[in-house]
Amino acid sequence: MLIRFNKMHGLGNDFMVLDLVTQRLKLTPELVQQLGDRHFGVGFDQLLVVEPPTDPAMDFRYRIFNADGSEVEQCGNGARCFARFVREKRLTGKREIAVETAKGPIYLYITEDNQVRVDMGAPRLVPAQVPFKADIQAPTYSIAVGTEFYEISAVSMGNPHGVLVVKDVEQAPVHTLGPLLEKHERFPAKANIGFMQVISRREIRLRVFERGVGETLACGTGACAAVVAGQLRGLLDSQVTVHLPGGTLSIQWTGPGNPVWMTGPATTVYEGQMHI
Ligand SMILES: N[C@@H](CCC[C@H](N)C(=O)O)C(=O)O
Numbered sequence: 001m002l003i004r005f006n007k008m009h010g011l012g013n014d015f016m017v018l019d020l021v022t023q024r025l026k027l028t029p030e031l032v033q034q035l036g037d038r039h040f041g042v043g044f045d046q047l048l049v050v051e052p053p054t055d056p057a058m059d060f061r062y063r064i065f066n067a068d069g070s071e072v073e074q075c076g077n078g079a080r081c082f083a084r085f086v087r088e089k090r091l092t093g094k095r096e097i098a099v100e101t102a103k104g105p106i107y108l109y110i111t112e113d114n115q116v117r118v119d120m121g122a123p124r125l126v127p128a129q130v131p132f133k134a135d136i137q138a139p140t141y142s143i144a145v146g147t148e149f150y151e152i153s154a155v156s157m158g159n160p161h162g163v164l165v166v167k168d169v170e171q172a173p174v175h176t177l178g179p180l181l182e183k184h185e186r187f188p189a190k191a192n193i194g195f196m197q198v199i200s201r202r203e204i205r206l207r208v209f210e211r212g213v214g215e216t217l218a219c220g221t222g223a224c225a226a227v228v229a230g231q232l233r234g235l236l237d238s239q240v241t242v243h244l245p246g247g248t249l250s251i252q253w254t255g256p257g258n259p260v261w262m263t264g265p266a267t268t269v270y271e272g273q274m275h276i
């Protein structure tokens with residue numbers, strides 16, 4: 001079967017994007033892994049799938065698979081690429097797009113300068129909703145890894161995040177501590193782990209070890225989670241510039257119960273077709 005796809009990225013977090021509105025394909029974890037292989041497949045951090053909505057009030061359904069084949073709830077950089085993709089493919093002419101995800105609706109807006117602004121919904125902070133094992137909700141939790149203890153914030157942006165504050169993000173133990181915290185028993189669904197350096201109340205640097213992928217050049221939900229965690233700790237204002245290895249996102253959050261807004265670019269690299 002010949003399948004059309006786009007290769008896209010949001011600040012270097014790269015995606016294969018599939019239109020399953022006008023095409024049909026049965027996805028299995030094995031097929032996703034095969035497509036995601038950077039040597040034998042297309043290669044990506046995540047596979048994004050555009051489907052018809054199940055709720056008539058929504059424009060599309062958005063599904064996300066990590067390169068390891070696991071289906072996940074949310075992807076922020078992917079959401080911006082999703083908006084660009086459905087317009088480029090003429091699946092919609094709208095500049096405001098309502099999208100159904102596994103953890104509720106998100107709303108995408110194409111700005112005048114062709115960036116995408118996304119209402120990512122309100123963060124979930126109750127430990128059981130992250131999910132994170134703790135008796136009561138707190139801005140940080142002490143978590144043990146071997147004989148060391150770390151102060152971590154636990155935030156769900158639809159998907160689970162742990163956020164640590166570090167002095168220097170360049171020197172942060174992303175590749176050693178990241179995988180240990182990703183699979184820590186206190187994160188029963190595993191988690192994406194962010195290492196945040198606070199530069200000022202309005203600017204941070206961030207690296208993220210993503211669940212099911214490893215370190216990526218940028219993580220949109222990770223940027224949202226870091227700004228939420230930084231505000232809960234009293235370190236950040238509501239409008240924050242987030243510098244990631246692949247570029248910069250603008251994140252806004254006005255506090256508990258309110259949605260997190262993310263603004264940034266989305267880029268198409270090429271269009272392709274392959275026999276599957
Ligand atoms: N790159 C993403 C997050 C993708 C999903 C994540 N790895 C997970 O397992 O939750 C983003 O930009 O948000």
